[in-house]
């Protein structure tokens with residue numbers, strides 16, 4: 435037994451928003467839980483994202499998760515500052531095709547409870563007085579919001595700790611132990627910790643972790659890039675999604691700016707292994723995700739796909755994925771934003787950063803039990819939109835592990851859909 439760690443019911447691999455919120459819901463239900471993070475909490479995707487908490491334009495099975503998450507974010511905000519506010523979100527339209535796409539999404543999504551309104555040209559202008567461009571209209575949701583990625587996971591983890599969860603940073607999980615076929619422990623770099631159930635919430639590392647257990651999880655990484663301005667008043671509080679820029683107000687007074695096309699799919703050995711599953715999404719999304727050859731091919735080639743738990747593993751070798759931003763992508767977003775909203779010419783860029791987004795072939799996560807190994811669960815592959823639904827995912831996974839009916843149907847998120 436690792437020194438200082440008592441046996442737990444549930445061990446969680448990964449301290450991003452998914453791991454932290456699951457730890458919270460488990461601890462709140464009185465389940466002895468320990469979360470292990472190889473770096474520091476939220477050091478990867480969960481602190482690097484845009485901060486959007488959105489229902490608009492979600493894949494339909496995720497809509498109920500998004501609606502539940504809105505409630506949970508505001509409950510969290512009442513207990514700890516996660517930077518949550520419902521400031522509204524606008525999907526801007528430039529032509530009839532945009533309007534038709536939005537109307538089609540809403541027609542299907544309202545069956546799941548989504549709410550949106552459609553603004554005319556004048557309505558959009560009214561919400562965006564600083565705009566220099568005449569939008570043909572907009573899809574709008576007042577209930578969409580933002581939370582602060584630099585505060586949210588730490589805040590939720592603090593609530594989990596208060597409820598009794600053990601949260602351990604700088605401690606990688608190397609693998610699991612099994613007894614009579616089912617999970618019996620996690621092996622951390624500080625030794626084994628007995629656990630009856632293990633949740634893999636390892637973000638971009640989940641494929642490697644599962645692969646070492648003989649479980650195939652089709653997941654690749656896409657490099658996203660973002661910038662923030664110094665505090666600045668553009669008289670704009672609502673978040674906006676234009677064709678080639680996105681922008682949202684930050685709690686520190688600045689704005690977070692990016693665009694969907696600031697994403698790079700770098701070719702790595704896994705790209706070829708998973709080619710048949712990803713070729714279609716690459717082609718369909720070629721206007722927003724650019725496929726590139728990069729030196730990361732050789733970095734990933736050096737990572738062993740099978741490793742033993744009695745020596746250093748790739749998880750300790752790289753405590754934090756910290757890619758540089760794709761400069762062209764963020765510069766273009768910044769230029770387009772300033773063309774549409776010239777007021778931003780008075781703002782100063784304070785910082786830009788990159789982050790690896792973990793993606794699946796259908797851009798939906800896997801959330802569920804891995805039936806090949808009883809006691810093992812996976813919640814990963816959130817494909818660039820797991821932050822907003824994180825609090826609801828944690829609640830659903832906790833229910834599943836406890837043997838209860840999750841508040842949202844998780845069947846669409848099973849791993850077997852990729853078999």
Ligand SMILES: Cc1cc2nc3c(=O)[nH]c(=O)nc-3n(C[C@H](O)[C@H](O)[C@H](O)COP(=O)(O)OP(=O)(O)OC[C@H]3O[C@@H](n4cnc5c(N)ncnc54)[C@H](O)[C@@H]3O)c2cc1C
Pocket residue numbers: 447448449450451452453470471472473474475476477478479480481482483484485486487488605606607608635636637638639640643658659660749753754788789790791813814815816817818819820821822823
């Ligand atoms: C640039 C960018 C913009 C985005 N914008 C949005 C947005 O606006 N809204 C939205 O909803 N989503 C957004 N996302 C996606 C969102 O950030 C992710 O879906 C979400 O944070 C995933 O959370 P996670 O907990 O699954 O993964 P992560 O946050 O990546 O956490 C996984 C953690 O597991 C740890 N780990 C891995 N292996 C091990 C191991 N063996 N042992 C211990 N620890 C381990 C890692 O160090 C990491 O901290 C964006 C992502 C990026 C990168």
